[in-house]
Amino acid sequence: MGNQRDTVVCIATAADRWDIMEKYCFNQYFRVNRQLFDLCVVFNGSDPGSVRRTLDLAPEHLVIRENVGMDQAAFDYCIKNIRHYRTYIFIHDDHWFVDGNWFQLLHGLLYSNDVDVIGNVVAPGHVNKPASYDVVADVLGYSALAPHLFPCFLQGQAGIYNRKAIDCLLANGGVPWGKTNTREVASICERIHSFIMLSNGIKVGQIPPGYEKYLRHREHIVDPNQMSRNPSGLT
Secondary structure (H helix, E strand, C coil), X not given: CCCCCCEEEEEEEECCCHHHHHHCCCCHHHXXXXXXXXXXXXXXXXXXXXXXXXXXXXXXXXXXXXXXXXXXXXXXXXXXXXCCCCEEEEEECCEEECCCCHHHHHHHHHHHCCCCEEEEEECHHHCCCCCCHHHHHHHHCCCCCCHHHCCCEEEEEEEEEEHHHHHHHHHCCCCCCXXXXXXXXXXXXXXXXXXXXHHCCCXXXXXXXXXXXXXXXXXXXXXXXXXXCCCCCCC
């Protein structure tokens, strides 16, 4: 496991989302491990009520930025401005873990296996390519990263990243995001994010026992045989 405080958990959120954050991300499983990591909360847009209530968790980094670029812009801010950590955990405000041992489990998996990032792995064949993928990828400068070239992408970019993976993203412009709040653009950037890492030799694995079985997205859960692949061989 990584040493205490060598890890930052970066939460991407938006104005007026406290009820969502408290129900999912900042639940009892999150709070029981709070002393083990530094916390970065990035608000896209400001809501005084949500920001004030977040102070209950005493985040080491509390960021209020313009409301553009959605969650990818928040993650990009985190890695470009908070650079001194060995391990980064990206979580959306409606992601959560199923038990109180998530922090130790993630570190154990990341640092005892031949893998650089673990999260919920989606095989592109199970999700249609967004209609405007080629246009958006070209505008952002990633036209060479065609989805059919890659075995998977990380759902929502959520998961635990080692320093090698973060440095790879930084060397390639950071976390890709569009200067818009269009969901289709965000969906495209979600894929490009993983394709950047995969094209540079970063190894991605699924958190066992399968897709959304451990790292949950709201109340959603999917049969891992239908959605996930495990390119790293992580079990």
